[in-house]
Amino acid sequence: MENLNKKYISPLVVGLGAGVLTIVPVIKSLGCCLLIPVAAFIALMLEQKANNDFSKLAIKKGVIFGLITGLTAAIFGTTFDFIITLITHTNDLVVSFPQMVETINSFPIKEATRDEVISLLSDVVESIKSYGFSPLYTLSFLFNNLFTNSIFGMLGGIIGVQILNTRNAKK
Helix, strand or coil: HHHHHHHHHHHHHHHHHHHHCCCCCCCCHHHHHHHHHHHHHHHHHHHHHHHHCHHHHHCHHHHHHHHHHHHHHHHHHHHHHHHHHHHCCHHHHHHHHHHHHHHHHHCCHHHHHHHHHHHHHHHHHHHHHHHHHHHHHCCCCCCHHHHHHHHHHHHHHHHHHHHHHHHHHHH
8 A cells, every 4th residue: 555655656746846837927838738748757757766667668657647747737736826816816817808808809709799708707807806716717727727737747648658668778
């Protein structure tokens, strides 16, 4: 049982680190498509070094490590974003809301639909400004992060397995 507990420590630790980095202003724009796959690769690499086992990795292990890394990063990143928004009563949505309204107004959709979307976003922004919290924003942010980080984490795990297997075969 003790071995099972240590089995997934590297994707959990690296996922926590990636979650922290996903709230850093410049880095967060690269979060899902670069940071999370690299984090999954690092988790695999750390696992090999910790166990001093450089044998061929299975794709399944890369997928599992990528998934755990992505989910961990999503949960911690969302939690940190929630805390910062709660304290500061602002976030990227609040700051970019005027530009979002302009963009939505340029969409070729029915005016009633456009007005409903803007009204919904406006309610979210006002809730964040007033209370530092919006249930709709928090849940949508969490589900978005869970989905995208899982996908990119698994891709990073698969690619990481290929890189590590190629590198280890050369040794």
